[in-house]
Amino acid sequence: MDTPKANTSSWNKINQWSEELILLKSILDKTELVETTKWGGTVYVLNGKNVVGIGGFKNYFTIWFFNGVFLKDKRKVLVNAQEGITKSLRQWRFSSKEEVNEKEVLNYIFEAIENEKQGKRSKPEKKEKIVSDFFNKELKQDIALAEAFQKFSPYKQHEFLEYIETAKREETKRSRIEKIKPMILKNIGLNDKYK
Incomplete structure (x- = not known):
């Protein structure tokens, strides 16, 4: 029987993570977040605000938290994908389905949802005016x-x-x-x- 494809083709760069992304989607379906598509990929929102996204890359698949900088990260699993560029986004990367512990992933997601409800979000820095x-x-x-x-x-x-x-x-x-x-x-x- 064919495994259904995850609707994350552009964030599943080499299409090797279909089953893994379906697993993450099944976990996210247990939350109050609403699935949507933004920037060509799957993003989960609460009241229109981005909370979580999922995707597959060459060496890993990931769940990222748009305001992950506010998560306690008790397991020390979150990374900043672009140090010095990304201020608040954090990723939790996996290289196999076996690494995904549903209970732990849900704990991080529920914390992210709670942070969103409390309005915790990183404010963009004002850019210095450029004169040319x-x-x-x-x-x-x-x-x-x-x-x-x-x-x-x-x-x-x-x-x-x-x-x-x-x-x-x-x-x-x-x-x-x-x-x-x-x-x-x-x-x-x-x-x-x-x-």
């Missing part, structure tokens, strides 16, 4: 570009400015400006292709 003299000159010379740039949210404006100003050489800054001008005029954000 090179780009400001460009905006002054091209009114259509300036008007198009103003239509972007402050966050997306920041992404463009950061992209320009992280270049060390003036020549690179200029080439980056030339690269993003058509995107801005077409109302395409710098990272829209990843969403």
Whole structure:
């Protein structure tokens, strides 16, 4: 008999974790969380707020906690997937179904749910305003570009400015400006292709 496939294809990168993800889903089905799809993968929410996600990668399958930084982690199993980048997300990684102890996993999930109900969440840090003299000159010379740039949210404006100003050489800054001008005029954000 065929095992049903987990509906997590894009977060199951090499499709070797179907049974394991079904196991995690069966555990999550015992909670009040609601399953949804976000960013092409399976996420569990409470009142519209992200609490848990699951997925499979090359060497492991995982359950991650969006505000895992607040979990007590008594078993010391949680890892920060991107140290220095990810502030609050934590993962619990497994390499086999045998490693998944339903009772322990549920304890972590119930704690995450309780934290969500209490409103515990990490606040994003305010990004320092970036000023780009090179780009400001460009905006002054091209009114259509300036008007198009103003239509972007402050966050997306920041992404463009950061992209320009992280270049060390003036020549690179200029080439980056030339690269993003058509995107801005077409109302395409710098990272829209990843969403």
